[in-house]
Amino acid sequence: MQETVVKFEHISMEFPGVLANDDVSLDIRRGEVFALVGENGAGKSTLMKILYGINEPTGGTLTVRGERVERFSPKDAIARGIGMVHQHFMLVPSFTVAQNIVLSREPRKFGVLFDDRAAVSEAQRLAREYALTVDPTAVVREISVGLQQRVEILKTLYRGADILILDEPTAVLTPQETDELFAVIRRIVREKNMTVIIITHKLYEVMAISDRVGVMRQGRLIGVEETKNVNERMLASMMVGREVLLGRLDRAGEAGEVRLAVEKLNVCDDRGLTAVRDLSLTVRAGEVLGIAAIEGNGQSELLEAVTGMRGAQSGRVLLGGADVTGSSPGARRARGLSHIPEDRIATGVSTAASVSDNLLVGRHRERRFNILGLHQKTKAVRDYTQQLYDEYDIRGAGVDTTVGSMSGGNMQKVVVAREFSLDANVLIISQPTRGVDVGAMEFIHSHIIKKRNEGCAILLASADLDEVFRLSDRIITMYEGEITGEFAADAITKEEIGYYMTGSGREEAQYAKAQN
Amino acid sequence: MQRRKIDLGYAASLLLSIALAFLIGALILAVSGHAPLNAYTEMVKGSLSNARHIGDTLEYAMVLCICGLACAVGSRAGIFNVGGEGQLLLGAVVAAQVGVAMEGSPKIVVIVCAALAAMAMGGAYAFVPGVLKVKLKVNEVITTIMLNTVAIYICQYLAKGPWRNSNPNIIAGTENLAQGYWLARPIAGSKLSSAIFASAVIAFLVWYIMQKTSVGYEMRLTGQNPRFARFAGLKTDTIVILAMLVSGAMCGAVGMFRVYGAEHIFKSSISNEYYFDGMMVAMITQYNPAGIILMSLFFAFLKIGAAGMEANAGVPNQIYLILQTVIIFFMAAQRGIAASVRAAAAKRTAQKEARARLAEGGARNG
Structure with missing residues (x-):
């Protein structure tokens, strides 16, 4: 048994309104490579920033080399031999x-x-x-x-330093550079008996480099395993699963005509690297197509290209048969598209504006809300937004408060209320319930199914596999920008999906493609 | 409701900063050998003691106010117009030349043409950085500042060259405006003109457009979160350019007011970086239209009063600059201090709550 160099005991970290770490207890041993995995926002970086003295935990104790540390600063951390390489150098x-x-x-x-x-x-x-x-x-x-x-x-x-923390070290690296980095890590661990903690959400990297792995989800440490005892599929389900087991929701009606079609689409990410590769899909009226993928496999870029927030390198996007590939988000909305974006604060709302202002946009040019397209009718606007506020059970201090002062769940309800009230026939939904409590989640899910039953074509991406299963009629798995499989949701298990999410089905998919 | 509370707090801190600034000013006065009370009395007298002084104060306040509102229109839509000075000067020189070229036409025609020409000129000059920002992502602060310099030299060239005054004693100025085209002056001897009524209308329109119309609503959303505005389907590019056009046109109008109301000629005294003063007023009041009007009056009082203080108490004009600077300094510091106090309080509460929960959990477990 190797000696323990770092000991987290019941560590909690609370930021105003967010519990980023919730009662985390973890031992790190000398001479091991420890991988910390989890989705974005699971609390990995927060925990490591506590070890490096950037965050002061709001609860629990931290022990480094047998010595309990308090009021720790990065300077103290360095003095105790802890080094951290941040995501942004x-x-x-x-x-x-x-x-x-x-x-x-x-x-x-x-x-x-x-x-x-x-x-x-x-x-x-x-x-x-x-x-x-x-x-x-x-x-x-x-x-x-x-x-x-x-x-x-x-x-x-x-x-x-002889305890090295690497925060998503491979996010910016090419595959060759990643290999070199891993060789360096192995060498310093083996020859210098150093301890390396690596934060990542790429599971194959965990398998490739680590001795032990800890999985975090929503601030809590879900489990710690010897890497040799787990596989990628098990880790994936630990990362994305939820405690509450949800049944599939009742649905009615058959899928109708094709409302959304994507043809051989190529999309780049912010760094200019190809994130979506020759991807084609269709979504019909009255069906939910779910995308199951580990974060960072092109699903975000795909959805942004469909809604017009991101340009496509090549390929086409068709809404109701019309080519909208080069159109603005506004022009696509005019064709009946609505969009619940992945990042509500950056894209989904204006935090400085009132709830009312946020709920109205999209309909504000309608005649009932203004005179001659100029004067805004305060009362009509207020009545309308108040009605949405009540209907979608938004809880806050009224429609005049700023959205920025609300909780994440209620903010999401504002987005949902606006987008669902726009009479769309195509809905693009990304992470509909991220950071939302169970009650609000139930509510949002039932509204999504209601839209489906009314004949909406829905494309859904979620990091939560249970959510994808619960809502989808069909599921596609994506890995590195490509579709690796397509399934009827009621004819596949989560374990099988996990297999395709980690790219394992890719060869078969490519084979099938070549056959066609 | 919550919004109003914040505004009250802000107004209180503003008043406190002003009081502190006057205290520091008094100290400086005392150190430099002037009786503070006497100097301040002369300041009040200099700007408010008679109709002429009040008129001058109002004239300057009008300039500050429209410039400040012009800046606010841009900022609300998310584009920072630092080029108002250039837009103002070009508007003024064009308006002045319209008056010269159209001499003989009826007054009303000339005034309307001059105002339209000035606004078109100012708008067009603001259009350029607006388009550059939207289409090529060129930082508008840099382009507008550079265009200010360009405008200053264009105006100098015109006033010394093709549009030069025939009187050789006037080195850089356009032809004098025929007296028949001067705007009426409600107070004899003061530079205040009927342009103040037009300014009041402009101020009202700006407030109305920003607060009560669909366009103003779209501008607000665009300024607050441009990504959200684009996502929601607004034509953000058009909105930003429109805001810039309006901002530039307002600055151009100020140039026309200065020529037809105050100076009756285009020369360098048309604007002494007045737009920058207006911009400062707008920033101090956080682009609030009503705040801009009040703060413009106050700054005009300071500036005009400073002349009286200099004439009658022998205090150098610079004391006004010191006061103005100290007020701005306090306002800037106030925002930072208030923010850090709030952050510390939030952290304390969070920690207390976490500890309470832990204690509670411990009690339950034990």
């Missing part, structure tokens, strides 16, 4: 590699002058010792992201 772009490595503990000449030569030789020594090849005199701005990450790692090593 903390480097000075105009400095050289060596200057960045020694920053905050610069070698001095005569006590005051920066000793550049000593810095370079120190950087060289470290690079040799850990076999992390870098050119100490290169300027950071001019080297690749993979090398910048090495500089970050060397920086923590220079400060004497």
Whole structure:
């Protein structure tokens, strides 16, 4: 049994309105690679920021090397041999590699002058010792992201870290760079007996690099396992499952004509890398097509391309038979599309505006709300928004309060109320109940099914597999921007879906494609 | 309701900053050997003691107010117009030349043409950075600032070159405006003109459009969260450009008012960075239309009063600048201080609640 170097006991972290960590207890052992996985917002980074002294926990105790620590700062963390490489690098772009490595503990000449030569030789020594090849005199701005990450790692090593936290280290790396990083991690663990904690949501990486894995969901640590005892499918269901088991909802009517069609669509993500690859799908009136995928496999980009928030590189999007590929979100809405976006705060609402202003948009040009398209009728607007407010059971201090002051669940209800009241015939829904309590979830689910039964064509993406199962008529699985399988929802199990979500079915899918 | 409470708190802190600024001003006065009370009395007298002074104060307040509202229109829609100075100057020079070129036409025709030309000029000059921002994502702060400089030199060129005054004593100025085209002056000897009525109408229209119309609603949503506005189907590009056009047209109108109401000629005194003063007023009052009107009056009182203080108490004009700066400084600091106090309070409550829950849980378990 290896010695425990870090011990979290009943750690809780509460931000105003959000419980980011909920009673987390976890031991990290010397000389292991520990992977912490979970969806975005599950609390992984928050927990690690507690260890690095950025967050002060609101409850529980943290013990490092047998010593209980309180009022911890990053400076204290560094003094105790903890280093963290953040997702966004903390480097000075105009400095050289060596200057960045020694920053905050610069070698001095005569006590005051920066000793550049000593810095370079120190950087060289470290690079040799850990076999992390870098050119100490290169300027950071001019080297690749993979090398910048090495500089970050060397920086923590220079400060004497032997517990290394890597926050989503592979998010910015190419596959080759990822392989190199993993080789480095294995080497420093094996040869230097260091401890590495790696935060990720890519499950194959967990399998490839870690000794043990902890799964987090909604702030809680769901389980800790020896990596050799689990597989990707088990991890996936731990990550996305919910405690409450939900039955499928009653549905009525058969699917009608095709309302939404996507043809050979290619879409890039924010970094310009292909996120959706030659993807085609159709959604018919009166059916819910669910997308099951681990986060970051192109489902977000696909939905944004369908709604017009993101441009497509090639391929077509058809709404009711009309090509809308180059149209604005407004033009697509005019054709009967509604959209519940993935990120409600950034996209779904204006937090500075009142509930009433947020509920009205989309209908505000209707004649009943203004005179000659100019003067807005305050009373008509108020009556209408108050009616939606009541109908969708939004709970807050009334329609005049700003949306930013509401809880996440009620904010989501504002989005749902507006989008569902727009008489759409195509609904694009992304993460409809993320961060929403069970009651509100039930409510939103029943409204989605109601829309379906009324003949709406619905495309749904959710990180919550139970939700996809509960609401969908058909399910497609996506992996790395491609569809890996398509199933009738009542003819497949969660375990089978998990298999396709991790890309395992891809070869067969490609085979089937080639056959057609 | 909640909104009104915030505004009251803001008004209170504003008044407190003003009081503090006057206190610091008094200290500076005392240190520099002037009796503070006497100096402040002269300040009040200088701006409010007779109809002429009040007129001058109102004239300057009018300029500040329309400039401030112009800035607010842009900012509400999410575009920061720093180029009002250039739009104002170009509007003024075009309006002045319209009056010269149309000499002989009836007054009403000339006034209307000059106002329209000035607004079109100001609007067109604001259109350029608006389009650049929307289509090419060029930062409007940089483009508008640069265009200010361009406008200043264009105006100088016109006033020294093709549109030069025939009187050789006037080095840089357009031809004098025929007296028949001057705007009426309600107070003899003061620069205040009937333009103040037009300004009142503009101010009302701006408030009405921003608060009560569908266009204003779309502008608000666009300024608050442009991604949301686009998502919701609004034509955000058009809205931003429209806001910029309106903002520029208002600045152009101010230029016309300055020529036809106050100076009766285009020369450098048409604007002494008046737009920047107006912009500051708008920023201090957080782009609130009513706040802009009140704060414009106050700043005009300070500025006109400073002249009286200089003439009658021997206090250098710069003391006004110090006061103005200190007020702005306090307002800026106030926002930061209030925010950090709120954040600390929120953190304390969260921690207390978490501890209470833990204690409760512990009691249950034990």
